[in-house]
Amino acid sequence: MSLVVLPFKSEDPTLVATNLGVAAAQSAVDEVWAVAADEAVAAPVRILADDIAAFREKTVRVIIQERIGKLRPGKGDAMNTAISRAAEEGWDRVHFYDADITNFDASWIDGAETAADRGYGVVRHRFPRAATDAMITWMITRPALARLFPGSFLPLLDQPLGGEVLLTRVAVESLACSEMVRRRSDWGIDTLLTYATSVMDIGLYEHHVADGKRHALYGSLHELREMLVECLDAARSLEGQPGPAPGARHGSDPAAEAPEDLKRIVAYDVVGSRRLLGMIWPEDEVRLVAHLPDEVAGRLLSAGPDRVFEQMDAGLWYEVHGFLMGRFVLGDPSWESLAFRLWLMRVLAYTIQHASQGYEESMRYLRSTVDLYVTAASSS
Ligand SMILES: Nc1nc2c(ncn2[C@@H]2O[C@H](COP(=O)(O)OP(=O)(O)O)[C@@H](O)[C@H]2O)c(=O)[nH]1
Numbered sequence: 001m002s003l004v005v006l007p008f009k010s011e012d013p014t015l016v017a018t019n020l021g022v023a024a025a026q027s028a029v030d031e032v033w034a035v036a037a038d039e040a041v042a043a044p045v046r047i048l049a050d051d052i053a054a055f056r057e058k059t060v061r062v063i064i065q066e067r068i069g070k071l072r073p074g075k076g077d078a079m080n081t082a083i084s085r086a087a088e089e090g091w092d093r094v095h096f097y098d099a100d101i102t103n104f105d106a107s108w109i110d111g112a113e114t115a116a117d118r119g120y121g122v123v124r125h126r127f128p129r130a131a132t133d134a135m136i137t138w139m140i141t142r143p144a145l146a147r148l149f150p151g152s153f154l155p156l157l158d159q160p161l162g163g164e165v166l167l168t169r170v171a172v173e174s175l176a177c178s179e180m181v182r183r184r185s186d187w188g189i190d191t192l193l194t195y196a197t198s199v200m201d202i203g204l205y206e207h208h209v210a211d212g213k214r215h216a217l218y219g220s221l222h223e224l225r226e227m228l229v230e231c232l233d234a235a236r237s238l239e240g241q242p243g244p245a246p247g248a249r250h251g252s253d254p255a256a257e258a259p260e261d262l263k264r265i266v267a268y269d270v271v272g273s274r275r276l277l278g279m280i281w282p283e284d285e286v287r288l289v290a291h292l293p294d295e296v297a298g299r300l301l302s303a304g305p306d307r308v309f310e311q312m313d314a315g316l317w318y319e320v321h322g323f324l325m326g327r328f329v330l331g332d333p334s335w336e337s338l339a340f341r342l343w344l345m346r347v348l349a350y351t352i353q354h355a356s357q358g359y360e361e362s363m364r365y366l367r368s369t370v371d372l373y374v375t376a377a378s379s380s
């Protein structure tokens with residue numbers, strides 16, 4: 001018995017309904033739920049969902065997310081609402097997909113079901129992304145997993161922030177009882193789900209979606225600010241937690257050639273984002289940067305952020321990332337502003353120096369930075 005869940009907030013109702021319809025059309029799928037942020041966004045989708053339910057003769061429910069967690073009420077509350085209800089109802093398999101995917105089709109569901117049939121307790125979808133997309137994954141989450149769990153498969157996961165996963169019953173039941181997962185009501189939920197399912201030792205498979213995940217991209221990087229600080233805080237919260245058991249079962253489809261059009265996509269507005277760097281360091285941020293080793297602080301503060309940002313290479317970022325992992329405070333305006341500015345410097349430095357070198361070269365470079373961080377963490 002398989003259930004498909006789509007959390008949604010401000011997506012076009014017809015896109016959400018299209019994806020509900022795709023899920024309901026699959027013979028492997030018994031029921032489909034859309035988890036809405038609130039009643040206002042639920043209403044237009046509910047009308048369309050009722051038509052799909054009648055046409056497919058399946059239950060298609062639009063439910064409103066409950067307040068479960070302790071942080072900003074966001075996607076985490078939506079996913080935890082579904083996890084908790086699915087655990088109560090005893091579903092064997094629960095698929096999650098973002099509602100804004102424009103190339104959602106049977107292959108996602110079949111790929112995950114096939115891996116679950118082979119005995120994997122969790123299936124994560126992996127997919128190629130544009131060279132300038134996934135900048136929180138590459139610059140925050142994978143470096144954090146490298147630092148915290150260097151000998152394990154965690155830093156090697158392709159999409160640790162991906163919302164496209166299949167959970168089998170044992171995983172759903174365990175997550176429904178996990179306080180650290182339930183409190184994470186914000187964008188940090190994906191990090192917590194990735195971590196928590198990786199240490200269950202129930203087998204984890206990465207299914208490759210060759211066409212990539214097509215979904216809404218961004219304007220300026222400012223649009224990612226909230227996600228950035230919440231994902232950074234979620235990564236920090238894993239400090240001191242045990243990693244996956246040695247030899248834990250992890251399988252993956254091999255990566256395949258990325259589609260040509262995806263290789264050419266510029267995922268964010270570089271010129272607009274560059275303007276966000278600022279010409280001078282705000283006083284409150286200077287006070288925080290002063291806690292970095294003198295040599296690192298000196299390099300950063302030697303000129304305005306818009307002039308020193310190109311120095312933010314993989315090596316300098318390792319220092320800065322470690323500093324943020326150690327001291328960042330979610331909800332503190334100075335820390336949030338500083339973390340965003342430092343990450344912006346890193347993303348722009350990478351974009352200008354590496355992402356312009358071609359797709360394959362950019363991917364090789366990004367993977368090499370994760371390897372570097374794993375090596376650095378292993379030897380410290
Ligand atoms: N129910 C619910 N869904 C949300 C919330 N925030 C985001 N989502 C959904 O989570 C999914 C991922 O969000 P998106 O903005 O596409 O993130 P991105 O793909 O990482 O840039 C989408 O389907 C959103 O509609 C929320 O607060 N509540």
Ligand SMILES: [Mg+2]
Pocket residue numbers: 098100215216
């Ligand atoms: Mg999206």
